[in-house]
Each structure stands twice: as C-alpha cells, then as structure tokens.
Amino acid sequence: MPAAVATNGAQEGRTVKRQRTDQNEVVVKSQRQTVGLVSPTSVPFTSIALGKTTFQLTTSVGRSLQTYDLRRGLNLVFITRPQTPEFITASIAWKDLVFAAWGAEAAESERGVWIFKRGKKIAELEMPLRHEHNIKSFCIFGSWIIGACDNQILVWKSSNYELYTTLQSVTASAFTGTLSSMPTMLNKIVAGKEDGTVEIWNVSSGKLVYSVLPPAADYGAVTALQPTPALNLLAIAYESGPLIIQDIQADKKILQFNASAHGTNGPSITSITFRTDGMGAGDDGKRAGVMATASNESGDITLWDLNNGGRKQGVLRGAHAPPSSSSPGGVSKVEFLPGQAIIATSGLDNSLKTWIFDESPFNPVPRILHQRSGHGAPVTTLAFLPAASDGSDASGKWLLSTSKDRSLWGWSLRRDGQSTELSQGNVTKKARKQGILSSEGRDTIEALKAPPITSIACSLNRDGGMGSMPGKFPIWQSGKGKTKNSTEATSMTGWESVVTAHQGDNKARTWFWGRKKAGRWAFETQDGGEVKSVAVSPCGTFALVGSANGGIDMFNLQSGSHRQRYPARLTPAQAQQLKLDLAKAEEAIAPAAESGKKKFYRGQGKHTAAVTGLAVDNLNRTVISCSADGKIKFWDFMSGALKHEIDWSGAVEITGLRLHRSSELAAFSCSDGCVRVVDVTTFKLIRELRMSRSSQSKAFDFADFGFSNDGRWVMAATSSFVCAWDLPTGHLIDVFKLPSTCNAISFSPTGEYLATASEEHVGVDVWSNKTLFTHVPTRHINEAELSTILASEGQAPTVSGEGSISVIGTLANAPDAESDDEDYIDADLDADADLDALSSDLVSLSLVPRSRWQNLLHLDIIRQRNAPTAAPKKPEKAPFFLPSLQERQANPAIANTNTTQDLAAIEQERSRIMKMDRQNTVSRFTSLLRDASETGDFAPFITNLKSLNPAAADIEIRSLSSPITSFDPESDACNELVAFVRALSYVCTSKRDFELGQAWMAVFLKVHSDVVVDDAELRQAVKEWRDRVVEEKERVEMLAQYCGGMVGFLRAARV
DSSP states (O other): OOSOOOOOOEETTEEOOOOOSOTTOOSSEEEEEEESOSSOSSSOOEEEEETTTEEEEEEEOSSSEEEEETTTTSEEEEEOBSOOSSOEEEEEEETTEEEEEEEOSSTTSOEEEEEEETTEEEEEOOOOTTOOSOOOEEEEETTEEEEEOSSEEEEEETTTOOEEEEEEOSSSSOEEEEEEEOTTSTTEEEEEETTSOEEEEETTTTEEEEEEOOSSGGGOSEEEEEEOSSTTEEEEEETTSEEEEEETTTTEEEEEEEOOTTOTTSOOOOEEEEOOSSOSBSSSSOBOOEEEEEOTTOSOEEEEEOGGGOEEEEEETTSSOOOOSSSOOSEEEEEEOTTSSEEEEEETTTEEEEEEOOTTTTOSSOEEEEEEEOOSSOEEEEEEOOOSSTTSOOOOOEEEEEETTSOEEEEESSOGGGOEEOBOSOHHHHHHHTTOTTSSOSHHHHTTSOOOEEEEEEOOTTOOGGGSSOSOOOSSBOGGGOOHHHHHHHHHHOOOOEEEEETTOSEEEEEETTTTEEEEEEEEOTTOOOEEEEEEOTTSSEEEEEETTSOEEEEETTTOOEEEEESOOOOHHHHHHHHHHHHHHHHTHHHHHHHTOOOOOTTOOOOSSOEEEEEEOTTSOEEEEEETTSEEEEEETTTOOEEEEEEOTTTOOEEEEEEETTTTEEEEEETTSEEEEEETTTTEEEEEEESOSSGGGGGOOEEEEEEOTTSSEEEEEETTEEEEEETTTTEEEEEEEOSSOEEEEEEOTTSSEEEEEETTOSSEEEEEEGGGTSOOOOOOOOHHHHHHHHTSOOOOOOSSOTTOOOHHHHHHTSSOTTOOHHHHHHHHHSOOGGGSOSOTTSOOOOOSOGGGTTTGGGHHHHHHHHSOSSOOOOOSSOOTTSOOHHHHTSOHHHHHHHHHHHHHHHHHHHHHHHTSOGGGGOOHHHHHHHHHHHHOOOHHHHHHHHHSOHHHHHHHHHTOOOTTTOSOGGGGGOOHHHHHHHHHHHHHHHTOSHHHHHHHHHHHHHHHHHHHHHOHHHHHHHHHHHHHHHHHHHHHHHHHHHHHHHHHHHHSOOO
C-alpha cells in the first residue's frame, strides 16, 4: 500500500512519473466500511413511529447515524451519508427526517446541524456566527426546532430551517443539555441547569417565563427531564439521586423518591420514560402509571409503580454492561415506545435492545425481544474463516473477532443481520443464580466468561453446521471425562472447528462454529504453562496447543483425547537409550559438523521459552513451531520427533508465525522489526522484510501479520501503520496509517478484503483490494516517501463506506485519464535512488519489462501473424440512412463547380504547409538525440528510448537519417546514425541496461546495415562500440573465472 499513487501527467509531449496526490493515499487497498458498530457513543438513540405498523430507532456511531426497523427485528435499514465532518453530539427523529448536530471540543472548530432523509443529507440548519459550543440535545414541537448548548438555546423554524432566535442564560449557571416541551404549554420549553433550577422559556418571544427551584441546594445539577402522561406534571432527576414529579403550573411537588438502584450514594438518573398504553401497574398489571429510570453509570433499569405514592416495582438487572476498567458501559437512554408494551434501551456497551412485558402471566420485569450489539471494548484478534472444506471455493464472508470484553463474534460482510456472538452458555442466568447481578461492579460478571482471547485457529473440514452435536451437553470439559456416546454422535454430525487461546489461562477452548456456541473441550497444557498459541490441522481433526513453558501438545477434536507431545514423551527405557545415543554422538561430533547436518534423537528439541507460533503443513506431515528463544523447529506430525531446526537465537526473538500452505512459505515476525520468510521445504530464508533499513523501524513491534490469499503479499501491522510487501521483489509497496494503534489484521481467503482493528475503536475496519478491479503500480517506496507517510495523519473507513479513496477516482481526475497500461509501466521504471546499480563496477540488466525489447527483432513476424486472413467483404446492402449515389449526383453542374473550388483551396493550403519550418516536425526522439550529440550527455535520450513501446522504438530507429540517406541538404549538421551508435556506446560504458543496448543495436544493424558499409564515419562508430563490448565481455569473463576458481578452492578438501 504505497503512500504514493501514480497519476498521469504530460510534460513536453511524453509520459512522466506520476506524482503523489495524497501523501497517505492507499494504493493496494481502498476503504470500504466499518462493521460491528451499533451504539458505541454516549449520544442517546432517537425513535419515531412509522404509522401504526412499526418504529424506527436511530443510533449514533460517531460521524454517521444508523437506523433500525423494529418490525424487521432491528434490521439495519439506513446509514446516513455523507459522514459529518466531526463527531455527532446530538440527534433527533421528526416525521421522516433525522437531525444530527456535530462539532469538536475546540471552541474554534466548525459546527453544524445536518438533516437526513432515508439516509441521505437533504439540508442543514442555519448556524449563528462564531458559535463556540456543541449542541447537547434537541427538542421539536409545533413549528419549532430547539437545540440546547452549554450557555444558550438555539431556536429554528421548522418550515424553512432558518435561525429564529438565541436564548441566552440569565445566570452564570450553564445548561445541562436536558430539554423538553410540555404538551399544555404553547411555545414553551423547560431546560435544566447546573444549579438544579428548571427554567421555562417562551421560544416565540425569547423571554424567560419562570424558574423552578430545587427542593434543596445540595441536589446538584438537573440530569433528566421528562413530561408525564398526566398533564402539567414533569419528572425531574438530580445529580445527587433524588427524583421528583413536579406540577409545573402550580410549582408544587407531587412525588419524591430516591430513584437510585443502589441506595443514596448510587448513580444519578440520566434517563426517564413513562409507559403510555395504560397497563403495567398494580398487582395484576391492569393499571396505568409505570415509570422506568436508568443511569449511564449502571447497567440496571428500575421500574416504578406511581400509584398510591409510588413504589419500586422491579429492577431489570444487567440490561446493559456497567462501566469497567477495560470498557465503557451503562445505559445511555431508556424509552417506552408510544402505546406499546415495549421498552427500548441503548448502552455504551455498543448495544441496542428492545424488551417486552408479558401480560399473562403478569411480570413487572420485561424480557428481551430484539437486540443488536457488538464488542464493548477494543478488538484484539481477527481471523477470516477458511473455505468450508478442501477443494471448495472460499467465500470470505465471515470474520471472527475477539475483544477485551471476553466475547467472540462472527461478522457477516454480506448481511449485517447475520452477525452474531458465539454463546458461552447462559451467563446471565448463572450470574442471577449466584447473586452476582445484585452486586456492584462488572468484574464478577466477567468472571463467568472465558478470559480474553489472544489467539484463534480454525478449520471447517469437520464442521457440521447447525446439525453439529445435537442436544445439550456441558461446555469446556476435560477430555478425560468423555463419553463414548458423544464420540459416536460427532462422527456423523461433525465436531468443533474453532480453537482459542486465552490470556493467563492454561486451557485452550473449543467452539462450534455452525451452532455459534461453546464446544465440549478445554485442552489443558501438559506442563501447566499458559497457552500462548494454537493451531488446527487442515483436516480439522487435531488441535495443537503451545505453552509458555515451551511444550507443544496435540489433541483430538472429536474425542478430546491427548494424542501427541512435541517432543514425544519418553519412557524410562527410551530415556536411558537417549543418554547412550548422546554419548555416542559426542565422539562423532567432528564428522557431523563437516556434513553440515545435525541429528536429532527422539525426546530432544523442546523449546526453552514460550511457543509463539504453531502451524501444520497441508499434508499433516510436519508441525512448524517458533518460540521466543529464537528457534524454528520442524517436527514429524505422527512421531513427534524433531526433523530440522533453524536457530536465530543469537540475533532475535520470534514473536509470531503465519503459514501459507499452498506455496509452502512461512513468515515469522521478529523482535528486531523484521518479517522473515522461510521456505518450509528447503528450510532456507528467502526474504527479510522491513519497513526501512534505518534505525527508526527497529522501534516498531509487529502486532499482527499475515499472507495474502495468493501468497504474493505479506501484510503486517506495527504501531498505527499497516504495511504490505511484495514477496517476488521484496519491495515495500504500500504503507498507510490508522488513527490509532492497530491491534490485529486479517486477509480474506478470497483476496477481496483486509480487516483491521484499532486500539481506540470497538468496530472492525474493512478495506477492499483495489487490484481486483484496476491496475495498480506496485513500485517500491523509498525512504523520503516513507518519512512523509510516517508523519501523516491516519485514516479509516467510514461506517457507510462513502468517502473512500479509490485509485479509479484518482485516475479519473488526472490530466490524462485515458492513457493505457503503458503509462503504469512508466511509473515503475522511473529511476529511484534505491533502485540504481549497486556498484559502478557491476554490469546490471534493465528494469524495463522484457516485452519491451524482446519483440523488437520480430515485429515483422508479429505483424504478419496478426494480419487478417481474408479481405473485408463489402456489405450487400448499404444502410437505409446513407444517401444513394444518384442523390449525391443530382445536380452535376453544381457538383463540378464545387469540386473545382475545393481542389484550388486544397492546393493553396498544401503550398502553405510545405513552406513551414521543418524543425517544427522533429520528434522528441530526434530532438534529444541531436542535443546529446552536441553536449555528449546521452542520459535523457536513453531514458526517452526506454519509455517507448516496441512499435514506437522500431519506427524511430528506422527513421534515423544521415547525409547519405537524407534528401535535405541542411541535414548534414548532424549524422543521426552516428549519434545513435555513440549513445549505445554510452550504454555499454555506463554498465547499465546491458541487454537493452544489445537489442537496440541488433535492430539498428538489421535496418541500416547497407548504410554502415558506405559511411566511413558510421563504420568507425560501430567499430568503437564493438571494442567496448568486447572489452566489457573479457572483464566479466575474468571475474567469473576468478569466482569459479575461488569457489572450487573453498569446496576442495584441505588437510
């Protein structure tokens, strides 16, 4: 993903190097979208009824809004686009429109309010000049649109979206953002303030009507306002915890109670809602008067019966996750849907839920109806699911992700509604039985889940889909307690297909992907160490577990049995035999050293540090492991014996392993900021991939890396950068920067997508592969370009997928958008400082593609083969819209007159053209050749000749002239043939583009051999070229003979 993109340009009639349009523009990848976001911000959701059939709920996901339809099971129906310039601070739905206020924290930043309809921006509200505060909340009633800020309230007319007036606070106390309208008050709103007062404003006249004082001075700021179904009554919540229901017209307190779910010192109420269907209160649920309250500091929802002085009716425990040290939480809003026994809630745990109340039997606490959610904490691991079976086409549809919130999710990149979390059992039911939900804090609830996942391995060859292992069974049991019945059942239906390693745990756990639930087995390491890496064999039958103590164990996924250790376990007799073998090996150490091969015995080779990577080859013959001790080991899959070892322990620590099975290449991330690629068949190091050779790159540790689907690229994430290397050339071809540190990346098996996860983001960014739909020049990024990228700002896909940088759009805006693929090749051929010859003493070949010069000598044959086999046939009948010959010659007299006049005009124009200066028709090739003949600098001419395609180069060489062949008496100022031969001599002297010079000379002699015989000066120039070629040939032969002799001397046996 080079930060430079090649663009088309023209300079003096030739194609030149494309210049970068954006220093951080992604070349190989284009931004697609972000998945996994539902309600990750503190902005409350907003709802609107669509007739009498359904409701739509709209949530904020940063700079976009997402709308879900209740009747469709909270399916996503709209995503607003374009995204707002800054983060959304408030939103409200009104009729068929959605209003979104956006702005940044800085006072001088830009702010605005955009209006969306069915996901598209249609208008925006007029903003006051020098507006320095963000809008916290909205209220729309009648013909007024109201927005509350810290120090003022903005009023717009809903008819034309013009700013009507601004209401300034008359006291030093700021508005809290709580805003509401009273149904019985015309043109009036109520607004809460930091000092606990509630002000009543007339928005039409812009005057303060009345201020409702708090019952006590220590109640604190107003945190929530909500009018009740009863007229003139307003519910007011305060920061210290109390909630009162106030008669606004009489300024009289009707009810007061402590609404906190955890006593006096509990969290303050931030959301209030009333049930309006006239049911739910009383012992039988047949009376009206139900209120629900929630707090952004707790995950519980409290339900109240307001009849007979008010009482707590019930508490919905754990509706959303409460805040914790690892992730935010709490309920951002709770709302009864008008006229329905349904309550909708959203939380900072990135979830949106609807709950329904049962009438028979009556239950005051609702049950879950629908929910949409995602990770509540930053994503830590990503993995695309492989193909469903050997030989089947990979779909690239499903993406697995894990997070610090201890969840494992499967995301569908085709249909958002299919995304789901893999179940770990009924955790909420277990917590309720153990009384955990009634206690404060979230860590005790998380303790019922598996620890955070650090590694994922998967193979779907034995996955049975929804039919895998039917029935109920205990999860995550030891394989020692297996039953014969379960093993027989899985032989027909399939078994677990996903294995995970967990932070600080010595057990690897299995999962059923088809049933989206936890599996039966928890594989414990034999040496008791923490599980650091996992792998699944290609057949899907065996799981391998790497320990922090250096041990490797293999388990059977069907039965849960332990099958092998690496190295294999020794019996007492085998251990004694090993000692004897080692004693004999010490005596034969000299012959072994001379052979260059080390012999390993059964039981030898255990890693001395944590096993950081595991993989199994395509045929289940070899197990590859790497460790923090700097060693790579190749084990026999069946016997557990060590076959080969690569030792880098003196230089680096190995932190990860990725295997590309089809190409048999393994990549290893190392502690020195380098990804090393090894051929697992020859055990040879073939590539060392770094961001830069400078010391700056050594500071980066790779968080994650992997191969592309075809094994041609290696992708790696380090700090906030994602890099791509081209394996055939070893070049760094792309680098782009994310807004925050990148935790994980994964390449889809189809090559369509690249998924990335960031430290400060709960969603997963998905990037599209540009090379699938357009040509992308993958040239090497030099040091200067890399420095620019490292200093640039980060970028990430939008939720809606709009606004992405596309190479197609870049070329469409280029000066020459219709240039062919030759222009792309020119960008790759530009001479960079780091692509020059390694030394002036070495003969180097050209970087020009072989198709540019190999066909020069055979263009005649190619044209002959491409010639049509038959002449074009004249159509039997002309098209009906062409005039006939008789019609065109209807008036012969007029036709003859016009013909005579036309011939005279053509002859006059021809005479004028013939008199023009001949120098204006000279091509750039000829102009550069003549300039080089005068100055002696042939470099610009050679660069131009290298950029020509074979047909153009052939025409230019054939068009060379000399005084002998030219009919122009003034052409003897420059003998172009002699100048061309001297240019080829320059190529030979410079020791570059050696094969190009030979090809050009071959074409030259083929075309102008007769002139060479007749022209003495040209013959002398060709002789000089031949002498230089012979001289260079002898020098290279001498060096080759010297090297051959030295190698033979070193290989010979010496005493």
